[in-house]
Amino acid sequence: MNSFSKSIDDNNILFEQFLGDNNSEEELEYDETFLEQLINQNSILLDAESNKQSNIFHIENFLRAHETVRSEEINEYNSSSDDEIDDDNEQSLKNESESLENEIYIMDEMSTSLSPCAIVDMIDGKLQTCGNDSKRCISQLIGTWQIDTSVAAKFLDGKVNLGVCMSHFNYDQKNHISHAKQIRKTEKSIIHRRRCFFCEKNFYFFSRGMNCRQHSWNIFNRNIQVACNGQFSCNALEVCPNISNLANEEFSDPRYICCSCFEINGGHIHRKNGSGKPKFNCENDKLHDEDSDKILIALANWLLFVVKNESQDRKEIILTHMLNPALHFLQNITLSKNTKKNIDMESICNFEEIRRSSISSTTSTISSINTVYTGLTSYIQLPTLFMLQILLKMNKISNTISSELFISDEQWPDVGNKLAERIWKSREELNKQKAEIQNPASLENYYSAFPSYLTGFFGNLCGDILKKKLEISNRKSKSRNKLLKQFDEQQLIKIVTFFVSVLIGIAFPYLQVWFTQVLSSLSRKPKLNQQFRRLLSTLQISGHTDGQERKLEKVRMKSINPCQRLNKSENIWNLGVIDNIDFKEATFRYGNIFDTTRTSTHTTLRMVFQHQMPFNLYENKNDENQNSSPLELFGMNQMISNTLDIFDSVLDNLLNVQINSQGIAIYQTNFDMAIVHDEILNRVEHGCKVEPPNVVILEPGGVPNSDEGIFESLEMYKKDFELTSEQYLDVVADEAIFRRIIKLTDQWPYLRPILGQWHTSKDMCSVLIVLFSSYGIFDLANSLGVKFLEKLESVVDYRSTVRVLELIWTAVSLAIRIYIKKKNISKHEIWENANLAL
Known part of the structure; x- marks a missing residue:
């Protein structure tokens, strides 16, 4: 036993589970006739009993078989059908699922309390748990059931034990054959973590054993498992020769389908209608009446998929096998019509000859497909819509029930045109709801007042995006052991209402849509800026909330360094500007007058205008231009003379003076100072003739009402520009600061103060x-x-x-x-x- 224990040290848990299952089976004693009536002859138990072979356990064979099964499961989940996940987030789900065990066995003795009922069922028209208190452990169930993901996560963490309410327990017992519990002991109860065959998302399923012996299917040679509550009253899964059959034997590689995808692709989860009402049945409720239409739509969209994605050879093969039955069908219709009209039948084309010639010209691949086709045409019973969807998924073709599935980039503008046309024709419908649109009593009334096609369109558009974001957020919160968020339906209604209001407001501006009117009022009232920003954040128009903006503002203020924007080349002329600036804290409109004085602060504003010169300023700093004639600078010169001539010309044209025979001057008076000013500007060259400067607002200086504060501001310019004591600095200031700067010129001879232009x-x-x-x-x-x-x-x-x-x-x-x-x-x-x- 010691050597035996050493050889299975790494697989101790799995080995104990195996021994538990084996011992439990040895304790069962059944009559062979009863077992034959209960299960199929190919089952594992019947094989062992009919062959009368003893269960001899070999550890090497067991480990080898275990690794083989594990490899097959990993290969199954790494297949191309599972790998085609377009979103990176779903790819991370796949990697996460592969890193965990796919099966978790449930032990009978659990120290933790039972969770609320964990079974996912159709409750009030939604797939959800009933939330009732659990009376039994989930291992007491017989069939296969989908488990709520959040409850399963708590179970994996050891916080709770999975439980089931008495209603679902009795429902499970009622819809499975009697004595089914005796076939598989509770030790075989397993929680599977598997990826859905259709949506490729991870879900948790419960079963006693690897599958439900009564509700497991083999469809197109693939083992398919759907929750048992989807098979009690729906015939989406039924026996169809050579297509689908019940898989009575236990298999280890079933492909699970979640309840949501089962509903989407043609199935129906059982619904409890309540006492006094007829039992739910798909056929009686006519839920499958449109399946034929949906199958034809799926086939039509599949052909569109072939046109857009398949090769030319593949298209010809498919066309051969799709066209021949169509030709025969159309031939029969034509024959029936012509028979009624007594038309000569010799003029009708021989479609059979066309079929034979087309088949003879195809390759061996076509011949093999013809063999399959010949076999398929012999079926009496057609497959259901759900089976067809499984076949399309096996061939890596997405859900094709929707008639609007394939919309190319060129077709989307047409979709916009159709939506615009529909909105434009909704005037009468909107006028009926005019009172609610202009003055709604509540958000719900305002939302329902708009056309349902608009709210539904934007509801699905925005809702899917928000749900995907919530899924990513909850996955991160779960990894950080934080509480998971719930989807906010109210926020979705607000976002949808915003989009619809804007569209209706653009189409019918005189309708006076309430929401657009509110936005106009909020944007014009400074006191409501906080509410306006909160509204933009709720509608997710702004990038982040007001609190995040304040945090970002503090970060930016701490990390800002204005000196990084300075140009310190030797051909840059720096013109500094110093001025007094006051900051007044916002107070009440009718507050105390002393509040304004007390809450006001003063500081020195420092700016710099950097102009790029065509020469090096430091090389020519000692060059001076000598002016020999003061009249050329301050008196009349050629430029001033030309400017005066322009003024005279403008005034003469406006006056248009005429001297009559009596010597009286006649002139125009239909102009004013503004016209004179405009005419002069049109004749005089004006504007800035240099490139725009680089303007940088520097760190504030000292207190502006003292010499020390102004001197401190000037010393900061030295540090910013890295000036030496022999480099010039030109500073512009108003009269008060200018008089303080002059006092510093004795200590700093290269400081050149400039009085502001206004003074x-x-x-x-x-x-x-x-x-x-x-x-x-x-x-x-x-x-x-x-x-x-x-x-x-x-x-x-x-x-x-x-x-x-x-x-x-x-x-x-x-x-x-x-x-x-x-x-x-x-x-x-x-x-x-x-x-x-x-």
């Missing part, structure tokens, strides 16, 4: 007013409507002052041009002879 222009306005005050400029301003001349003189309002000066300049210029035309002189004569024009 320079303001001083220029003051100078102009003072210079021309003796020429009656205040009288002109008073004539133009200026009320406060003292404010004009002190340039309290810069924009208004500039506006008044422009009006004065325009009025004086027009008067001079009229005077020159009237006197028939030139402006140069006025300059040279010192004649007064006014």
